[in-house]
Amino acid sequence: MSTLRIAMPKGRLMESALAEFERAGISEKAPDIGRKLVIPLKNGSGSKLELLLVKNADVPTYVEHGVAEFGVCGTDVLDEADCDVMRPWTFAFGRCRIAIAGRPEVDMSRWSAGDTLLVASKYPRITRRHFSDRGWNAEVIKLNGSVELAAVLGLSDVIVDLVESGRTLKENGLVVHEVLGETRVKLIATRGLTRAQNDVLAWMVDELSAADRDKS
Amino acid sequence: MNSTTAVSPPLSARVPRRRRFIEMALAGLDAAGFREIDVPLLAPFEEIRSAVDESVARELFRFAGRSGEVLVLRGDVTPVVAWQYARHLSERPLPLRLSYAARVARVRQEFARYRIESHELGAELIGAQGLDADVEILSAAVETLDGVGAQGVECVIGHVGLSASVIDEVSKSNGTLRRQLDTAIAAKDRNEAVEMARANGASAETIRRIKLLTLVRPKRADLAALAEGAPRELADAVLRLQQIIDAFANRGWEDRFQLDLSRRNERGYYSGVVFSLTSPASQRALGGGGRYDRLIGRFGVSQPAIGFGLRVETILDAIDGEGGR
Known part of the structure; x- marks a missing residue:
């Protein structure tokens, strides 16, 4: 069997995921990353595994296209990408709320079907789907970061964004108006795995599951 | 035209090779x-759309014909064959075995x-x-x-009836919940x-259930466990998959299939066994198919049917060592 690849987002998510892999015995120890983008992952599966270090938003693309068999990704990114991949494991770390936020004086109860809201977000697909399910018209302004500014400076009526502690909102004079849901971090896998590749996936899920049981 | 729409360069060696491959x-x-x-x-959009x-329907290119009628370009072949059968072939003796090779165009081409x-x-x-018909088509694929x-072709087998009763029980008439649960099960997102x-x-x-x-890698025992105390539809689906596994074993194909208990009705018209075909030489599925007993009836002539489709370019890539592995 050829080397299997795990698409991994660079940054905090990678650190937490690698720590989980190590605790579960999937990798022997956290590898030396440096500036390399492809890193062998010593493991106990009997198969060759390597990490592909990619941008968070690109993880679903690499996995859906089968360039990487597996990946680690948040459901915010997965739902926004609307990709067709398997999500067989949910990590305990990385839980986060996704919420509508804005200035305190914004009264969402005044809006009703037919009104058009200006909503800034990094997640236009999730945002459109939410407001459409409600029967509201939302004109979504796509931003790539510092989304809070849109509400502060009046670019939008509200924003839809991830809220971890709420500190950034508070420091910018904004409040959560409504929590839409919770995002989780998933181990994802491409469709069309062969039996041997699927065995490796099952091994990873079993090991993570066993490590979770030991922990609790 | 965007170069990504082309099947291959016009004078590529792939052109005669593909023709020979299709002929074989x-x-x-x-x-x-x-x-x-x-x-x-x-084909007429209204007729295909109704079925x-x-x-x-979203994947079909459509445009206006000479008289203003809306037409679709050949995309998903199975509904068009079903339509053709109902219009032109329904008097033929049964069973009817048909094959085809065609160039298709899809707005979203997931396998290519x-x-x-x-x-x-x-x-x-x-x-x-x-069972015999199911095994005949799976084996033919x-x-x-x-x-x-x-090389190393494997068949991933499921049945759309496995998850249907569970989704019905949980979602009742809540359409949003139905869609979300269907998506979560199909993604094997147990949590x-x-x-x-x-x-x-x-x-x-x-x-x-x-x-x-x-389950990521379900075994035969898991299939049996699914049937314990199960409603009729689920028990029937389990029985059919067990029979297919036995038929594969009788052919010495124990190592050539995987069970996938989470398979959904992704084309909307499947009604029984569904399958996809994989190879270690390809990052993508080589093709797939399934039983569609109610599709032809939507064109006015009820007939059970099962079939498969293979993605020629994906298969050639795998054979030529260009499948990404």
Whole structure:
């Protein structure tokens, strides 16, 4: 069997995921990353595994296209990408709320079907789907970061964004108006795995599951 | 035209090679009794639309014809063959074995990476119900790939009836919940599916079944466990899969299939066994198929049927060592 690849987002998510892999015995120890983008992952599966270090938003693309068999990704990114991949494991770390936020004086109860809201977000697909399910018209302004500014400076009526502690909102004079849901971090896998590749996936899920049981 | 829409460069060696490949595959199907039909390039949108789900209709290129009628370009071949059968072939003796090779264009072509155009070949067995017909088509798909030189072909087998009763029980008439639970089970997202079921008052028995449906690598014993105390539809689906596994074992194909208990009805018209075909030489599925007993009836003539379609470019890439592995 050829080397299997795990698409991994660079940054905090990678650190937490690698720590989980190590605790579960999937990798022997956290590898030396440096500036390399492809890193062998010593493991106990009997198969060759390597990490592909990619941008968070690109993880679903690499996995859906089968360039990487597996990946680690948040459901915010997965739902926004609307990709067709398997999500067989949910990590305990990385839980986060996704919420509508804005200035305190914004009264969402005044809006009703037919009104058009200006909503800034990094997640236009999730945002459109939410407001459409409600029967509201939302004109979504796509931003790539510092989304809070849109509400502060009046670019939008509200924003839809991830809220971890709420500190950034508070420091910018904004409040959560409504929590839409919770995002989780998933181990994802491409469709069309062969039996041997699927065995490796099952091994990873079993090991993570066993490590979770030991922990609790 | 965007270069990503082209099937291959116009003077590529792939062109004659693809033609030979298609001829070889069709000859194999002909020897098994499947007669080649001509699948029309254009079909009336209203008729096709009335028979397929929104997910299939969305993938079809459509435009206005000379009289203002809306036409679709050949995209998903199976509904067009079903339409042709109902219009032109319904007087033929049954079962009817048909094969085809056609260039197709899909707005979203999931199996051919970015290609909008691709070549598809396949077979349909119309007017045959039961285990023998299912095994005949599954075997024909695998043997066609073996016959053209694809290496290590495996069949991933599921049944759309496995998750249906669980989804019905949990979602009742809540369409959004139905869609979300269907998506979670199909993604083998046990955590999300179980959370959703618990939040909606599902029984312990239903939770147990969801855990089985979302197994990454289910075994035959898991299939049997799924049938314990199950409603009729689910028990029938389990029995059919067990029979197919036995048939594969009788052929010495124990190592050539995987069970997938989470398979959904992704084309909207499947009604029984569904399958996809994989190879270690390809990052993408080489093709797939399934039983569609209610599709032809939507065109006015009820007939059970099962078929498969193969993605020619993906298979050639795998054979040529260009499948990304």
